[in-house]
Amino acid sequence: MMNFSQSADIDDVYVYDYNQSEWNTTWESPCSHQSNQSVEQVVGPYVRSLICVLGLVGNGLVIVTYAFYKRTKSMTDVFLLNVAAADLLFVAALPLIAYNEAWAWPMGAAACKLLRGSYSVNLYSGMLLLACVSADRYVAIVQARRSFRLRSLARSRLVCAAVWASALLLSTPTFYSYNRYRRSDTETVVMLDDAKPENQTDDYVCEFLFQDPRLARTTKVAVPALQLTVGFFLPLLVMVFCYSAIALTLLKARNFQRHRAVRVVVVVVAVFVGCHLPYNLTLFYETLTMFQLKACATSDTLQVAKTLTQALAHLHCCLNPLLYAFVGAKFRSHFRRIVWDLCHLGRKSWGSRRSSRVTSRVTSEAFLSSRRSVDSTSSQGSSFTM
Template identity: 30%
Template sequence: MDYFDNDDLNEFFTEYNYTGYEGQVVAGEVPLCKKSDVHQFGAAFLPAFYYTNFLLSLVGNGLVLCIIYRYEKLSTVTNIFLLNLVISDLIFASSLPFWAVYHKSEWIFGRGLCKLVGGCYSIGFNSSILFLTLMTFDRYLAVVYAISAAQSRRKAYAFASSAVIWVLSILASIKDIVFHDVMNSGDGLLCEMTGYHQIFLTKWELTGYYQQFFLFFLVPLVIVLYCYIRITIRIMIMSTRMTEKCRAVKLIFIIIFTFFICWTPYNVVILLKAIKMSFGEQNDCSNALDYALYVTRNFAYLYCCISPVFYTFLGKKFQNHFLKLLSKRIPCLKIDAAMLSTTSKTTSIKSPNTDY
């Protein structure tokens, strides 16, 4: 996790000639950049945001799990994918309280948790976007190729696809698990990529930036856009009810717009940082990209934490389940739940997210 960017690590290496392990020495001059303003901004702004995201994720994903357990089970491909998305988001969210404390002071949790939390953050973050992409592709198959895909969309397909996503996410996160370690900056303990020569770490950091932009943003974005465009065309051709057409297209627009707004700014900043590291001046100590990374990254984090809730409650079926759940606690909602149940049964056109 890049709380302290490459320039910050250069500062520590220059002042202390230390990489985190006794006996390992990094020689050579490196640029010295002061980032105290950026660190103060992060300490003031990020902890509250991380705690809020953690609580939203815990409540929202817990609610989705409750609905799946009580009303849905793992009877469909969609529910299997949704369960995996919830798990990935909870894994990611579990790292946020640790990073909140870290930003506020220093790393106080030891070396083992440094690696574990860094790994959970990376695995959860990577798998979340991949599962969202997989769910979009599955909706595309179910709507555009409804008849031919019915035979292939079985539980075995869902479990195999989910396993592939987890393997890819873990492989992409190995560097974060291996390289994250505790280092002493002189002012406190840090949990960063350390323990190896700075040139080696910089190359891996650069690889991580390009990996994030291309594998975990550009490819998913292209797939999401293509699938929902094809779904929209299919709905406009096949649907006979104008109200259902409008509702389905509106939901698709909301999904694409939210995905784009939350993920694009962060990944553009990631790409700019990668370009700066690759081709920029080594003595450039400007803070603009550091501030931008702090702000835009949190929009991506927010989307990760709320995506299962967002995708779930766009569909009428899960709205109905939610009202049923509430009606057991709030009697006045029983009528509304019954009305929604009747409406969903008489709906003849299935939107791309009805199963969610």
């Protein structure tokens, strides 16, 4: 039975004439997508590497701050910690995915499913958690009288557990459908001559793989449809509603800091829309025209647009720490404490050649002193102060 794969382009057409007694062996060569290959040569190794480094550093600092310098004392803290964890795991998977798309998949089928499935889980969880952050701020500002009862640590942990469970459930088709196979396996057909596509390769890839054509069509539409609805439009609607209500509430207050907070709200929504809307519109168009034959130029242009807009969407993972964590005065003070401690320990270790035991003791003393300083100045509340 012929395999059906997402990597097989719609322009790879095997033409058969079923009205004749013999098969017509006309071979339509696949589109080369030269423009997209040129773009991928820049986006793949350079842009994605930059996104990976910035995402690891920014989200790693958020996690380190919460782990060693600031305890999670509010619902917002719990949400921001989970957002940073999801973004950190998301960007960590980018180098392997880029390598697979550019060359081949060097590991086994289990690793293929784990990589693509975890990528999907972190995508859904990160977007849904951003919606939870906006809902939490809505309750804290617009529904201030009810915020004390609704915004508890136990409730926030329960919401986060529900988000991760939902992301895992939504990613089930991805875990099931992705597999490791040879590119040539999806191009095996009965031919009356020895014609073969020039670019056929035996390299292993990690892509969608199906044995049933009906299941292939359903899954290849359902996966992007879920990503569009649950992974973008639902969080977007929640954010627009919540932040609009927050902005209207803050504009009624005669306070300079409140008006500054309105600008922060506008920036948060604008960055979210600017990063994710182009890619999701491209994905929506690609899903609508997935099973339609396209000219090579049209297909190449679509792939270029998808490559560029996807890189822009991935960039949002690097901006989340700046938009949600470091915008708060308290969080910035904790970050400055981290930098000061690292510099202080660096000078001490560079200036003197001590044993590893002494170095460990100095590190522990600096950590304890920073925790005492932070705990004495911190107060109950959100890490995002508007």
